[in-house]
Amino acid sequence: MAADSLFDHRRENLIEQEQPLAARMRPRTLDEYIGQEHIVGPGRLLRRAIQADQLSSVIFYGPPGTGKTTLARVIANTTSAHFIAINAVLAGVKDIREATETAQQQRGLYGRKTILFVDEVHRFNKAQQDALLPWVENGVVILIGATTENPYFSVNRPLVSRSRIFQLKPLLESDLYAVARQALADRERGYGKLNVQIDDDALAHLVNVANGDARALLNALELAVETTQPEGERLSVIGNQSSATDYRLPITNDPLIHITLAVAEESIQRRAVLYDKEGDYHFDTISAYIKSLRGSDPDAALYWLAKMVYAGEDPRFIFRRMLIFAGEDVGLADPQALLVVTAAAEAFDRVGLPEGRFHLTLATLYLATAAKSNSALGFFDALAAVEQEREAEVPTHLRDGNRDKEGFGHGEGYLYPHAFRDHWVAQQYLPAAMQGKVFYQPGDTGREAAIKVEVERRREAQLAAMVEGEGVGPPEVLTFTGDAAGRARDQWLQRTISGAGQRLASQRERIMQAAQIQRHHRVLDLHAGSGLLTWEALRRAPEGGVTALARSAQEAEALRQQAGRLPEIERPAILQGDFDELPELLLAHQWPAPATAASENHPSSFIVPPSPRFDAIVGRNALTRHPDKPAAALMLAALLSENGHISLAETTPLHTQRLYRLVDLTTLDENLVQQIVAAEEAIYQQPDDPLVNWDEKVLQRAFEAAGLVTQVSLERERSQMQVTAGLLARWFTPAGHGERPSYIDRLRQRLDANSCATVETLYRQQLAQRAVSWETTTVYLAASARHDPLGDNQTKFQG
Numbered sequence: 001m002a003a004d005s006l007f008d009h010r011r012e013n014l015i016e017q018e019q020p021l022a023a024r025m026r027p028r029t030l031d032e033y034i035g036q037e038h039i040v041g042p043g044r045l046l047r048r049a050i051q052a053d054q055l056s057s058v059i060f061y062g063p064p065g066t067g068k069t070t071l072a073r074v075i076a077n078t079t080s081a082h083f084i085a086i087n088a089v090l091a092g093v094k095d096i097r098e099a100t101e102t103a104q105q106q107r108g109l110y111g112r113k114t115i116l117f118v119d120e121v122h123r124f125n126k127a128q129q130d131a132l133l134p135w136v137e138n139g140v141v142i143l144i145g146a147t148t149e150n151p152y153f154s155v156n157r158p159l160v161s162r163s164r165i166f167q168l169k170p171l172l173e174s175d176l177y178a179v180a181r182q183a184l185a186d187r188e189r190g191y192g193k194l195n196v197q198i199d200d201d202a203l204a205h206l207v208n209v210a211n212g213d214a215r216a217l218l219n220a221l222e223l224a225v226e227t228t229q230p231e232g233e234r235l236s237v238i239g240n241q242s243s244a245t246d247y248r249l250p251i252t253n254d255p256l257i258h259i260t261l262a263v264a265e266e267s268i269q270r271r272a273v274l275y276d277k278e279g280d281y282h283f284d285t286i287s288a289y290i291k292s293l294r295g296s297d298p299d300a301a302l303y304w305l306a307k308m309v310y311a312g313e314d315p316r317f318i319f320r321r322m323l324i325f326a327g328e329d330v331g332l333a334d335p336q337a338l339l340v341v342t343a344a345a346e347a348f349d350r351v352g353l354p355e356g357r358f359h360l361t362l363a364t365l366y367l368a369t370a371a372k373s374n375s376a377l378g379f380f381d382a383l384a385a386v387e388q389e390r391e392a393e394v395p396t397h398l399r400d401g402n403r404d405k406e407g408f409g410h411g412e413g414y415l416y417p418h419a420f421r422d423h424w425v426a427q428q429y430l431p432a433a434m435q436g437k438v439f440y441q442p443g444d445t446g447r448e449a450a451i452k453v454e455v456e457r458r459r460e461a462q463l464a465a466m467v468e469g470e471g472v473g474p475p476e477v478l479t480f481t482g483d484a485a486g487r488a489r490d491q492w493l494q495r496t497i498s499g500a501g502q503r504l505a506s507q508r509e510r511i512m513q514a515a516q517i518q519r520h521h522r523v524l525d526l527h528a529g530s531g532l533l534t535w536e537a538l539r540r541a542p543e544g545g546v547t548a549l550a551r552s553a554q555e556a557e558a559l560r561q562q563a564g565r566l567p568e569i570e571r572p573a574i575l576q577g578d579f580d581e582l583p584e585l586l587l588a589h590q591w592p593a594p595a596t597a598a599s600e601n602h603p604s605s606f607i608v609p610p611s612p613r614f615d616a617i618v619g620r621n622a623l624t625r626h627p628d629k630p631a632a633a634l635m636l637a638a639l640l641s642e643n644g645h646i647s648l649a650e651t652t653p654l655h656t657q658r659l660y661r662l663v664d665l666t667t668l669d670e671n672l673v674q675q676i677v678a679a680e681e682a683i684y685q686q687p688d689d690p691l692v693n694w695d696e697k698v699l700q701r702a703f704e705a706a707g708l709v710t711q712v713s714l715e716r717e718r719s720q721m722q723v724t725a726g727l728l729a730r731w732f733t734p735a736g737h738g739e740r741p742s743y744i745d746r747l748r749q750r751l752d753a754n755s756c757a758t759v760e761t762l763y764r765q766q767l768a769q770r771a772v773s774w775e776t777t778t779v780y781l782a783a784s785a786r787h788d789p790l791g792d793n794q795t796k797f798q799g
Helices: 002-017 045-051 068-078 093-110 126-137 157-161 173-185 200-210 214-227 261-267 280-294 298-310 315-333 336-351 357-369 375-388 401-408 448-468 484-493 500-515 534-540 553-563 579-588 629-639 670-683 696-705 725-732 743-748 753-767 791-797
Strands: 058-061 082-087 114-119 142-147 164-167 195-198 256-259 522-525 545-550 573-576 614-620 640-651 708-723 770-785
Touching (some): 068 082, 173 195, 200 261, 256 261, 298 357, 500 534, 500 770, 545 553, 553 573, 696 708, 725 743
Parallel strands (some): 114 142, 195 256, 522 614
Antiparallel strands (some): 640 770
């Protein structure tokens, strides 16, 4: 038995030594792991989970050579759980059953969790994935899947819904340089014992052609080293002495292995293009191509076209997509586009490759430079109306009158357009209940610009005909005749009062879009309130983290109760206090820290590190009432990361609706009218009132002074508001001690008691229980850091 064990150990050592360089150099710990900072960088969700040994089921998705299997091995070396690894290409239901039985034994006998790593999990068929599902669901195994295919398409939805998806990106050039240096310096697993000199241009070639694939880089480096004849005894150097990438190894007497550019080019000759005809890269590349055409960027369109042709994409597929694009995105702005693409496709069928690439190029350039219009999408609006609206009958005058004109009056009243000037006449063509619906929205570029003018002119005439009753077909001859057309006109002309929910949703989308939040970002919500921005930020940055500032204990408690439905590691950090207390609140908060940071002073898995800087800071009415906008901007700049963004929406009362514009003042004395206007305008000129003493220029100057690149825009919006008895009472009831002055308080500063009474009587008579058009002005501010000019402020605000 001892001899067998000895031979087994020797065989394992030989296998390990004879492994390819890429396999030998797999990182064993997170500290050795290179790249993917967006998911395993300090403070990121996955790193925290690994270090705290609190991992839940995950699926790693990304191109080859980005570290999916390696990350699983790192987890295996870090976790205290039992680790089982299988490959979906070789494993079947039997292997899954054996793994789950082992997991149950580990739990029952030792109380240990089991992590099951399934490499190439997308290779499992539905039956195999279904066999694994119940054990993942009941927690017997924690699944780690690795796949190069989009898991949302290649993995069963139930498995995906029970796992967190982490997308790995191709490695950066700096990461690949680090991988190469690591392999050349490692004496145990790499070439640290050899005297290797690799020229700068040779290493740059390997890194460039590897195209973000660490495995391809290491394979090429291995081939270059193993096949190069040693020269003699020299110093081992990576790069020349003057190079920024200069890297020296210890002096050795071993023969020199010199890797030149020529050797590197022989080792890796052709760039590997990530492309497959049925997977993500296929769809992502054609998507980039179409979006480049839509964006009228001929250079980008040619690049993506070349990438598809280089990878062997079927040109007929590309032409098919161009034909769709000509109808969907060019349309009537340039009707010739469809003809050009059709002609190019037919020419390609006759010529073939390689000369047919000229026709691909011609069609691509025509579409990229053509005027654009997506007005053809109006069909889908019409289709939605057909699906959702109650079935509408064909208007009587449009019906076929050849069969039953005498009996039912079908076709009666139809106006024959060719009998009129310009071959057009205003009349009703839509069903009565659909009158006023607009489906076709002509663009204002290319040929469609002229079409737009004509369509709008005719619509105006149709509207006039509809309102005045001309051109509306008579009702069908039935036993009962009602004013169906009149009811349709009323329905069409009635305005619906807009709800606040829609406006807030639109505002939220605009704030988030300007913040440019990515999945791994750290986000700060400055005014959480009910969580309008907080929960959206959490959805957009699931692998990062969200911090929300609640201004009251009630708001904070409500947010915590809502967050309680989430796993603890995914919950937002909820702080409670005023805006100016934010730096202290951040410093005092217990931020999750790696388990290794725990000590006798901090026995739990929480310590008090320096407060984080945020990739995105968002807020809605966070600064509206703040008395010192420059100080607030400076504080936010200090909390912003180097490439971070600030996105705020602030309602400015300075531009708000004036009450005197809602009433008819012509019945009053002209002097009194002027006094009323002056008294109300004076409300918004109070220099000591932070609610009204600022506008968008003040806000912009404050953030620019804080060293941020700043853009502001104003949006004026009108919405219907009901003037209730309660609202009138708030306007005309004097404020109590310590409260803000009411409207009537402000008027009394300039008007006598009789004039104030006249104003109140007039407003109550004209506005009570009326819906009025109310104007609101919102300032949208987008700011970003230039290059981190606020390092000193970071120290000031973060202690």
